[in-house]
Amino acid sequence: MTPAQLAALLHDVAEGRVAPETAVDRLRHFPFEELPFARVDHHRVLRQGHPEVVFCEGKTAEQVVAIAQSLVAAGGGFLGTRANEAVATALRVQFPGMQWNPLGRTVYLPPETGTVRKTGTILVVTAGTSDLSVAEEAAVTAEAFGHGVVRLPDVGVAGLHRLLSANDRLQEADVVIVVAGMEGALPSVVGGLVRVPVIAVPTSVGYGASFGGLAALLAMLNSCAAGVTVVNIDNGFGAAAAASRILAG
Amino acid sequence: MTPAQLAALLHDVAEGRVAPETAVDRLRHFPFEELPFARVDHHRVLRQGHPEVVFCEGKTAEQVVAIAQSLVAAGGGFLGTRANEAVATALRVQFPGMQWNPLGRTVYLPPETGTVRKTGTILVVTAGTSDLSVAEEAAVTAEAFGHGVVRLPDVGVAGLHRLLSANDRLQEADVVIVVAGMEGALPSVVGGLVRVPVIAVPTSVGYGASFGGLAALLAMLNSCAAGVTVVNIDNGFGAAAAASRILAG
Amino acid sequence: MTPAQLAALLHDVAEGRVAPETAVDRLRHFPFEELPFARVDHHRVLRQGHPEVVFCEGKTAEQVVAIAQSLVAAGGGFLGTRANEAVATALRVQFPGMQWNPLGRTVYLPPETGTVRKTGTILVVTAGTSDLSVAEEAAVTAEAFGHGVVRLPDVGVAGLHRLLSANDRLQEADVVIVVAGMEGALPSVVGGLVRVPVIAVPTSVGYGASFGGLAALLAMLNSCAAGVTVVNIDNGFGAAAAASRILAG
Amino acid sequence: MTPAQLAALLHDVAEGRVAPETAVDRLRHFPFEELPFARVDHHRVLRQGHPEVVFCEGKTAEQVVAIAQSLVAAGGGFLGTRANEAVATALRVQFPGMQWNPLGRTVYLPPETGTVRKTGTILVVTAGTSDLSVAEEAAVTAEAFGHGVVRLPDVGVAGLHRLLSANDRLQEADVVIVVAGMEGALPSVVGGLVRVPVIAVPTSVGYGASFGGLAALLAMLNSCAAGVTVVNIDNGFGAAAAASRILAG
Amino acid sequence: MTPAQLAALLHDVAEGRVAPETAVDRLRHFPFEELPFARVDHHRVLRQGHPEVVFCEGKTAEQVVAIAQSLVAAGGGFLGTRANEAVATALRVQFPGMQWNPLGRTVYLPPETGTVRKTGTILVVTAGTSDLSVAEEAAVTAEAFGHGVVRLPDVGVAGLHRLLSANDRLQEADVVIVVAGMEGALPSVVGGLVRVPVIAVPTSVGYGASFGGLAALLAMLNSCAAGVTVVNIDNGFGAAAAASRILAG
Amino acid sequence: MTPAQLAALLHDVAEGRVAPETAVDRLRHFPFEELPFARVDHHRVLRQGHPEVVFCEGKTAEQVVAIAQSLVAAGGGFLGTRANEAVATALRVQFPGMQWNPLGRTVYLPPETGTVRKTGTILVVTAGTSDLSVAEEAAVTAEAFGHGVVRLPDVGVAGLHRLLSANDRLQEADVVIVVAGMEGALPSVVGGLVRVPVIAVPTSVGYGASFGGLAALLAMLNSCAAGVTVVNIDNGFGAAAAASRILAG
């Protein structure tokens, strides 16, 4: 129930077309349809121009195609994460413009009106080449959400000069997403070099006692650089969503 | 070595006052003093006007007082976290203006020039009364860093109407810090209600299988609300620092 | 040994057909066959009319069919959980009336006398679409045990209005089973909305630091909503069995 | 806003005393005060006659007394859990009728109108004498909530005859709460003996690899007795609350 | 009900003094009092001559004294584990013959009839001096249970010659209890040197990543020496009880 | 024995004061090339008549056949654990008498001289049908080591009468191996019913929070039945080896 509908109902009451008791009943049963946050939720999608995001893992190609058709029919575009080749192939049959990023395992179709550009540059820093898949998920998501993205790969802390020589890019970013597996030390170092928000993404890259990314996750949570925040293991999408909250919030 | 000092040195070389070999030696031995990030680090403190932050736990009152004297002598103000009553008492003997917040366990003395005010309002949301100490640490830190702070306590998810009736405050915040122990569900709910950045702080509040805050930590890392980020258990200071990076970055 | 058999034995003793010492021996060696709980156990199955439940995972199709034949021959019906397609196909060859639910991975054949209807409605609430398989296992089990079932899917806490708009269904349930993965927050919210028993089922849905459902499990055990109880990860069957104890107990 | 207030407002609109636009504004800003669950929440306390429950651990005696005064002034009675002797003593100075149970660490003052009696008997079964504190917390809570309580202590599974000889009490209960530490086996055995709901409470009793109750918790979650549910470690209060949902729901 | 009582009852039936129905009732209600294992349990204590064992931790001195008085009054002796000095002092006031072993934290009063000697020698091997307390608990328990005990302390694997030079004692034992903290390697080495049963006791001795004995526990469970069994961390009593089952079983 | 002592002894031999045979005896007890355990180790195999045991998992069929040929050529028989069908088939081509137990995943060829029979009966108790594979590994190993074996399957604690009605078998065993997954409660119950050694084997059977057998392992380590010992998860072989140490030690 929109405010307009509410106003109409109350006018009906005022003018005797609807009895007060009837209005009480209607208001009692639908108090939540008209909650501000529900409307806002809906409007935000339209206003921001970024597509719905679908987690493709565990869904069949048919299911993903069906969801995409529904979203595209509504003009909203489509961003899929954790999409394997079968899903990507099936989507591209239906949507030739669908962009398939095999490294980041993403599929992306901009909304009809095009991606709405927004201010701000997100720097996606990666420790090792094995972390690139998660970093690419973050980068593609950030671009689909309308933000500028700069990639800074392979600057792990065991070869510090690689990071330090990219100081310009670090200083120019509005938000930095740092993706690292193994010992997860890179966000602490980056956090000491920049003043802007740093979002750390632990990855499951590593072997032995990395325990599926637990080592990197704990390291990042315990960062000695004040104000570094952390998202779930391998959650490149989540980091980009957090960065977008900062830039578009 | 500042850029100005470097320029002066090179002018001396150009004008023959310093031999090239001597300049090589001076540059070789101090390459790091003049790193952009080092200078920036130093300048940021002065420019932002917020004081150094000292983690008081595990330090004697004498040690904390000595650090405070050094910082205050430099005009930089003082913010101490995890300060017990002994520390606070000792500090107030020396610094009558020191503000002692027993709930948040903080001690704060603004810099001589006063706290530099900055734009932005941080909403600190708390699930239960037992989480208030951590929330207060975040709030005091945020205020010392120059940000506006609004507190929204005791809105745990088991009584949802308390949170929903504060929707105005949620919508007006620039950043939301959500502090919760036990099952750590509140950041997910808040993340679904607002578009701005949400920083989740798990607390060690709980018993039994909360395992010192692990339950809340894992819940927050697995939040179904996209773009929620997490800091360490009980790390109210870290959340405020992250919020400050967002607002001042 | 039934009470009747015991009475007969004692009459034999009374009438001299059996010596007391012989009776002592017989009673000494079979004290447990006649335990009340053993009899009750057997009687309960017949009286309640719900079939034996077989956990099919790790059993071959042949083994499951053999068990089903034995149970059906006894007139008791058959409910199998964690049944894959091979098992289902083999069963339907033998039992054309066998109902195969691929989402819930269940196979069900009502007893000859039909499912005994019992009072009470169980509401099965699900946080996300990925949790539906576990929820369906709960729903099918509850139906096979004779209870009314209402499904309320996809009402995760990040979009609270979806849950709140279904308040009627929440208020009308006699027991609520809440199935959720990721941060496992939904049972706390539901627990605050209803007065009836809430049984929480954590699922292994999630990635990264969900650690196979551990995050959701810990969250549910630490629920701030008083009186929420928890079953094992992915244990939809167990939740339904618990609900049935409540309604039929 | 109660339904009556809402009706009054709408009558005012119908009769022209309040303009529709004014009503829209009032309804927009207070949608949550009148939520069904909020009212219900409030009414339930009055209707059921059981007092508010306060977790005293981590609160000073002064704080607990203040809370108690507020609650008692409202006529609602008072139940405190995890209360140490200092808290109990302070309360009894103010409220001579306050009942202090040092074993269960509870303090209880019935509401002015007395405890409202409800149907149903809760059997609280305990494995060992060290588990008695948690069991007593459950028992006192259940009694304060108006339920009949029977205690069956010290029936651990290593001496099975103790449990079996109490079969009558097991069969007569409406809900069974089973409290056990160490290997946590007792709920499985009890679950096989009774048909009614079984709520398992792991305790932190044990040493070495009990890991603060983790061993018992995991055992109970993995119970081979279908339909046993579990609450948090040492959470006797939670078990009683769950039992009360079953009996009063 | 003893076999004699049962025989008497049945004779009463045979001779018409008790009606069969009455006997059914009496047998129905007391099936467990006469269970073989219950009687055996009771008889074993008397027959083996070893006292009841009381875990003193968490009990007051008064409580322990009361238990001891009850047991001693029954002539059964008393063995207390985890007894601190306060408990020991209180006991010795009442029972001057009570033996207090501060290293093993045990208190022991032999039964009136003296400790019943049994065959077999238990060798208690200890890795380091810090493990001695747990080893002593095992040794005192074994002696109280009537077994011969030989102690072999401080033969950790980092100085292998110490163990090898005690080969005679290893070869002469009937059961070997191996107590070790830190890396818990000693049982594997001992298990390779002897053919008799080896019972491994991990201790919580160690620091850092010993995690309260977890490291030693896992090592012992993974022993490459076939047939080594393990008890709980620090459970010297349990190891002695297991050894006693072997020697007296 | 120091070098000096050794030199003195040899001078005594050289000068006829000590006979060579006497010197052999004195030296026999100290040198380790000829250590009793090395010799004994070798002799034990011959004397006890049980074959070498080979862990087949991770070995190719060719590798296992080669090992078997070597052992059989030496007349020692062959016992393989964790053998899949490919291994079994390859072995039976070479050794038609090889006994393949698909449930226990064992292959067994008695030594030429036949299995040496030894005293003692091992009872292998199993909680559920899913634990049978581990139980069978224990049973086959025990038989190959020359011990009598009685199997008691499917007596989980949720249906206690099944176990209690087998009390005779429990009382007649010399050692009891108890195999259980899920909550691992069975060893505690059995430990309270028998006086002989009880060896608990946790299995990885279970789902959700069984965490690969961790739940059962912890439960067994925390058994409230004194003197129960534990082997590694799924280690049926180890339990049989421990039982054999007891019976043959």
Next chain:
Amino acid sequence: MTPAQLAALLHDVAEGRVAPETAVDRLRHFPFEELPFARVDHHRVLRQGHPEVVFCEGKTAEQVVAIAQSLVAAGGGFLGTRANEAVATALRVQFPGMQWNPLGRTVYLPPETGTVRKTGTILVVTAGTSDLSVAEEAAVTAEAFGHGVVRLPDVGVAGLHRLLSANDRLQEADVVIVVAGMEGALPSVVGGLVRVPVIAVPTSVGYGASFGGLAALLAMLNSCAAGVTVVNIDNGFGAAAAASRILAG
């Protein structure tokens, strides 16, 4: 920028060929290219003559071949770890001299100038045959780095004489790498026998409660032999790299 280049630049400034401001700019933007450690890093590879090391797991054969071509073209040789057969085959098509070690899963092509021999012998000790793969990775890496390697396999602590009889080899080593799974006890024993550095490598060999090598890892970290250090689970390469730091450092 080398010191020579820096000197040249400064001479240009001194002689007016470069303006001071231009020099400031050049120095400001390239401070890190000339860091001592960056140059050293590069030089070390050439000077030590050992090839780059590539972790092949998770890379396609094509990717590995491309990296190898790049490295070999630069004359630097190639060492690949965790290489499966497909990778090895593809490499050997391009580089017939590539050495494929299927046990250690390594591929190795010496640099054009041959492996640079260095002083020192590394003894690689292995507990069981299942640990050989990790040990071989260490051995091949050590050889490729130019060190002498001696292998001592299958000397697990349950058969101590095997290790003790190899005492000569232990005493002659300059560094000992000890590879062990299961209970991880071998490094403690070896650490007590030698004075030289001991590097412990836990392996994921084991089952049940080895938890993927965690048991061995914790045991090694808690070694009672002073001065034993540990690398990650299964990290044979890392152990060899550590040994090489010691011998070549």
Next chain:
Amino acid sequence: MTPAQLAALLHDVAEGRVAPETAVDRLRHFPFEELPFARVDHHRVLRQGHPEVVFCEGKTAEQVVAIAQSLVAAGGGFLGTRANEAVATALRVQFPGMQWNPLGRTVYLPPETGTVRKTGTILVVTAGTSDLSVAEEAAVTAEAFGHGVVRLPDVGVAGLHRLLSANDRLQEADVVIVVAGMEGALPSVVGGLVRVPVIAVPTSVGYGASFGGLAALLAMLNSCAAGVTVVNIDNGFGAAAAASRILAG
């Protein structure tokens, strides 16, 4: 050597064919009472001049004094770790020359002959001031073992310039011990800057999800810098012992 061979040798001695001294030599290489490691172990202490090391935690002051008296009487000096003030005071009463280091919690008395100086410099690098206690334990131990020690405190990775500006000290060290808590990133950075051995010491410094040093431990085990090795949490002594093996081995 078999008994027969031994008998033959002794007969040869008895009959003059082999001189006793020759026999001593042949026997010297096998018996273990006189094993090289035992003798060596003893000789090493004398030769290296470093004292026995005593872990004082959990020992009374009296016990430590007694041990010290025994060691000092033998002329061997004394090094105690984890010594509190009571222990230190008691020792200094007896040994006025005992050096008490309250930060490192060490007590040290050089042997009568003075500390034997050895080659090599150990650099002890510390991340934060809270790690200094562990670092000091390492430094004092290294000095007592005769090595040169340089301290480099407070160079955590969040302020990288502090570490980089100390590059000279890094390059001059023979072994680097890196002590860090929180995220444990420093060893990875140092490992990339130096070629010499790097020994990482995780500390229990940190809060929340550092879990007593687990976060730092896992990070260090997963270091992306090849060849970094790790010792137990807070084990400064162990790191120094490992460094001493490298320098003195």
